[in-house]
Amino acid sequence: MKFLLDFLFRALQLFTEPYFLLFLAAVMIYLLRRKNIRKNLRTGITISVILITIFIGNGFLGKITSGYLQKEYINSAEMKVTGAQNPVIVVLGGGVVDIENTEKLHTMSYSRLVTAYQLYHEFRKNNQPCTILISGKGRGHISEAELFSENFKKMGVPAADIIKEDKSMNTYTNAKYSNEILKRMPPSNIYLVTSGFHMKRSVALFQTFGLKPVPQVSDFIDTEITLFPNSYNAAFTFVMLKEILGIGQVKLYNLLGINK
Structure with missing residues (x-):
C-alpha cells in the first residue's frame, strides 16, 4: 500500500512543477482541437490557464501558502x-x-x-x-x-x-x-x-x-503582490505548494500508521 501511495504523491508532485502544467495545458488544448470540440470550450481552457498563471505569478497564492507554512514560526527566532x-x-x-x-x-x-x-x-x-x-x-x-x-x-x-x-x-x-x-x-x-x-x-x-x-x-520566504506576474513569485509559490503537498502526505501516512 505504501508503494502505491508513494507513487500517487510522486504523480501529484508533478502538478507543482510549472513546466508540467504548461505541457498539460498544451496537450489538453491540442486534443480538444483534434476532437473538434467547440471553440468556446478551448478558449475557456486557455483563459483559465492564463488566469491561473497570473494568480501564481502575481503573488496572491504565494501569500496564502506562505502564511499557512510560516506564520506560527515568526517568533521562533527568539x-x-x-x-x-x-x-x-x-x-x-x-x-x-x-x-x-x-x-x-x-x-x-x-x-x-x-x-x-x-x-x-x-x-x-x-x-x-x-x-x-x-x-x-x-x-x-x-x-x-x-x-x-x-x-x-x-x-x-x-x-x-x-x-x-x-x-x-x-x-x-x-x-x-x-x-x-x-x-x-x-x-x-x-x-x-x-x-x-x-x-x-x-x-x-x-x-x-x-x-x-x-x-x-533560520529564514523565511514570501511573495510580493505585483501587477504583472514575475518568475520570483512563481518560483517560490511552486516551492511552497510542493511543501503543502508533502505535509498532506505526512498527515495521511500518520493516520494510516505507515510513516515509520
Missing part, C-alpha cells in the same frame, strides 16, 4: 536557552552547489548554519554544554553534514560538540536517522533548525518518531 536539559541542536541540510568542481553549501544552508551557531553560542555563553547534530547527505560527493561540520569548526565549534548524520536524502530520513542517534543519547531538549517554509513538515516528521523539537526558523 532563542530561549534557559532551563534546557542537555540541549541538542538538530540542523537540517539545505543543499549543496557545485561551482567549478568545488562543492559549497547552498545559500539556504548558510542561513541554517548561522542560526544553529547563534543558538549554540547562546548555550555556551551560559556555560551550558551543547551538541550540534547535522543531518543530511545530499547529492554531492561531499555530504552536507561534512560541509556544515567544516564551517562550524571554522566558526570555533569544537569537533567534540558536532555529530554528523550523513545518510539522509530527504526530510523523512532526516527525522528517522536523527532519531536513531538521539535515542542513544541522554534525554535532551531538541532544537530544530531549518527554513520557515520547511519547518511545519519537518516538525511533523520528527513528531512521528516521538520527538518534540523546539522550532528555530
Whole structure:
C-alpha cells in the first residue's frame, strides 16, 4: 500500500512543477482541437490557464501558502536557552552547489548554519554544554553534514560538540536517522533548525518518531503582490505548494500508521 501511495504523491508532485502544467495545458488544448470540440470550450481552457498563471505569478497564492507554512514560526527566532536539559541542536541540510568542481553549501544552508551557531553560542555563553547534530547527505560527493561540520569548526565549534548524520536524502530520513542517534543519547531538549517554509513538515516528521523539537526558523520566504506576474513569485509559490503537498502526505501516512 505504501508503494502505491508513494507513487500517487510522486504523480501529484508533478502538478507543482510549472513546466508540467504548461505541457498539460498544451496537450489538453491540442486534443480538444483534434476532437473538434467547440471553440468556446478551448478558449475557456486557455483563459483559465492564463488566469491561473497570473494568480501564481502575481503573488496572491504565494501569500496564502506562505502564511499557512510560516506564520506560527515568526517568533521562533527568539532563542530561549534557559532551563534546557542537555540541549541538542538538530540542523537540517539545505543543499549543496557545485561551482567549478568545488562543492559549497547552498545559500539556504548558510542561513541554517548561522542560526544553529547563534543558538549554540547562546548555550555556551551560559556555560551550558551543547551538541550540534547535522543531518543530511545530499547529492554531492561531499555530504552536507561534512560541509556544515567544516564551517562550524571554522566558526570555533569544537569537533567534540558536532555529530554528523550523513545518510539522509530527504526530510523523512532526516527525522528517522536523527532519531536513531538521539535515542542513544541522554534525554535532551531538541532544537530544530531549518527554513520557515520547511519547518511545519519537518516538525511533523520528527513528531512521528516521538520527538518534540523546539522550532528555530533560520529564514523565511514570501511573495510580493505585483501587477504583472514575475518568475520570483512563481518560483517560490511552486516551492511552497510542493511543501503543502508533502505535509498532506505526512498527515495521511500518520493516520494510516505507515510513516515509520
